[in-house]
Amino acid sequence: MFPKLDPLLHSELRLAVMSLLAGVDEADFTYLKKQTGATSGNLSVQIDKLTAAGYITVEKGFKGKMPRTTCQITPAGQEAFRGYVNALQEYLSSGK
Amino acid sequence: MFPKLDPLLHSELRLAVMSLLAGVDEADFTYLKKQTGATSGNLSVQIDKLTAAGYITVEKGFKGKMPRTTCQITPAGQEAFRGYVNALQEYLSSGK
DNA sequence: AAAATTTGGTTTATAATGTAAACTTGTTTA
DNA sequence: TAAACAAGTTTACATTATAAACCAAATTTT
Numbered sequence: 001m002f003p004k005l006d007p008l009l010h011s012e013l014r015l016a017v018m019s020l021l022a023g024v025d026e027a028d029f030t031y032l033k034k035q036t037g038a039t040s041g042n043l044s045v046q047i048d049k050l051t052a053a054g055y056i057t058v059e060k061g062f063k064g065k066m067p068r069t070t071c072q073i074t075p076a077g078q079e080a081f082r083g084y085v086n087a088l089q090e091y092l093s094s095g096k
Numbered sequence: 097m098f099p100k101l102d103p104l105l106h107s108e109l110r111l112a113v114m115s116l117l118a119g120v121d122e123a124d125f126t127y128l129k130k131q132t133g134a135t136s137g138n139l140s141v142q143i144d145k146l147t148a149a150g151y152i153t154v155e156k157g158f159k160g161k162m163p164r165t166t167c168q169i170t171p172a173g174q175e176a177f178r179g180y181v182n183a184l185q186e187y188l189s190s191g192k
Numbered sequence: 193a194a195a196a197t198t199t200g201g202t203t204t205a206t207a208a209t210g211t212a213a214a215c216t217t218g219t220t221t222a
Numbered sequence: 223t224a225a226a227c228a229a230g231t232t233t234a235c236a237t238t239a240t241a242a243a244c245c246a247a248a249t250t251t252t
Binding site: 002012 | 108131132187
């Protein structure tokens with residue numbers, strides 16, 4: 001009846017990050033930080049977890065002389081995100 | 097942009113319980129346990145938390161000679177559940 | 193009628209998680 | 223050149239979730 005929710009996505013910040021990345025081609029660390037309001041530390045950790053899961057990829061480069069971290073969602077990430085959204089419907093439907 | 101998610105509801109088991117209770121007048125412990133597939137211990141703990149938050153009420157009685165714990169959602173619980181569902185839309189919308 | 197099993201839970205211990213604070217490395221500005 | 227800032231990372235801590243162990247009463251089995 002209630003499908004298991006992917007614990008990697010069932011996290012406020014990780015879900016916000018995935019939601020942002022699902023809508024765009026790529027986004028950098030500072031953008032994600034601004035949009036989510038997260039602290040750098042928290043964001044860094046959660047990005048690592050999403051990367052380890054293969055849900056996003058991270059590229060490190062420079063913008064001028066300043067370091068720049070860019071994130072992109074992977075096909076697996078898109079798929080997982082869709083699955084999570086669908087699973088959640090089961091939980092939410094009773095309360096509409 | 098991303099509203100804060102009520103941490104009391106952002107929990108797989110508590111959300112399932114609230115979802116079940118939102119749809120009915122009342123439900124007892126064993127029913128919730130069967131529907132959610134949770135262990136008794138986990139369910140007991142999460143029911144306590146929802147009770148402490150004022151989201152549900154618990155009545156303890158007997159069905160014949162056997163103990164029976166019945167749960168009901170409160171108006172505050174209904175409200176919180178609705179709020180959570182709405183907040184979640186913000187997170188999910190990008191991934192439709 | 194004892195003993196074993198089941199029902200309906202609660203308590204507690206442990207493992208996993210989320211988060212912020214502190215730190216690092218390099219850059220810009222005063 | 224010293225202070226402040228940018229962009230992150232690491233680490234430590236506090237909170238959570240979960241299962242395992244436990245308990246009391248009722249029921250079933252022998």
